[in-house]
Amino acid sequence: MKRVLILAVACSGLAACSTEDHQDIRTWMEQSTEGLKGTIKPLPEIKPSMVVAYEAGALVDPFSEEKIEPERRRGASSGGGIVPDLDRRKEPLEQYPLDALAMVGVLQQGKVAYALIRADETLHRVRTGNYMGQNFGVITAVSDDGVTLKEIVQDADGEWVERNSTLQLLEQEANK
Numbered sequence: 257m258k259r260v261l262i263l264a265v266a267c268s269g270l271a272a273c274s275t276e277d278h279q280d281i282r283t284w285m286e287q288s289t290e291g292l293k294g295t296i297k298p299l300p301e302i303k304p305s306m307v308v309a310y311e312a313g314a315l316v317d318p319f320s321e322e323k324i325e326p327e328r329r330r331g332a333s334s335g336g337g338i339v340p341d342l343d344r345r346k347e348p349l350e351q352y353p354l355d356a357l358a359m360v361g362v363l364q365q366g367k368v369a370y371a372l373i374r375a376d377e378t379l380h381r382v383r384t385g386n387y388m389g390q391n392f393g394v395i396t397a398v399s400d401d402g403v404t405l406k407e408i409v410q411d412a413d414g415e416w417v418e419r420n421s422t423l424q425l426l427e428q429e430a431n432k
Contacts, residue, residue, distance in 0.1 A: 338416045340392040340408045349373060349380055349388035354405075357388060359425045362400055369398040373423070393421060401425055 316322060349357065352375045361372040363381065373380045373388065382388060382403070386395050393405040402424040411417050 338408060338418060340416065344387075347387045349375060349382065349386070350390065350393075352376075352389070354389040354391075354393065354421060354423060357423060359403055359423050362398065362425070371395075371398045371403045371423075373403075389421070391419075396420075 356375060358374045359371050360374050360379070363370040363372065368383055370381045370383050373382055382395055382398075384395050384398055387393060388395065388403075389405060389407060391407040391409045393407040395403055396406050397404040402422050405421045405423065407419050407421055408416050409419055
């Protein structure tokens with residue numbers, strides 16, 4: 257009940273204020289704003305732009321399949337048909353990348369040279385023709401200095417290319 261009474265008094269007070277004529281305030285506002293008229297600069301003239309006809313609409317889009325596919329076919333014919341043997345049974349050292357393998361020694365049995373390769377604290381004996389590394393690397397030579405591999409990797413176009421890699425023999429100081 258008290259709230260209703262306070263609300264009624266507030267509303268009547270506001271209504272009383274609105275009935276008075278505020279002519280003195282209106283006169284003062286008009287006098288104060290007489291010299292405050294701003295000027296707006298005219299907009300700059302819009303120069304018509306030169307129309308250029310697009311004439312390349314009839315040409316082949318450089319990113320369309322018609323343009324890309326012939327390039328791929330041309331690249332495939334120049335690749336020499338290098339393809340890794342995916343059906344071949346993997347050898348144990350093919351599960352490791354080359355940087356996880358270390359050549360720690362060389363064995364000679366007759367005319368065949370074997371390299372001792374350490375992977376995860378296990379020694380493996382490999383020779384020319386064995387595979388190692390994750391890039392279809394086949395050992396092409398075993399020497400006292402290291403093992404030479406021929407890897408088959410994909411280039412940026414997805415074509416298989418050969419790349420030579422070498423796994424160097426670890427020095428004695430590095431083993432200690």
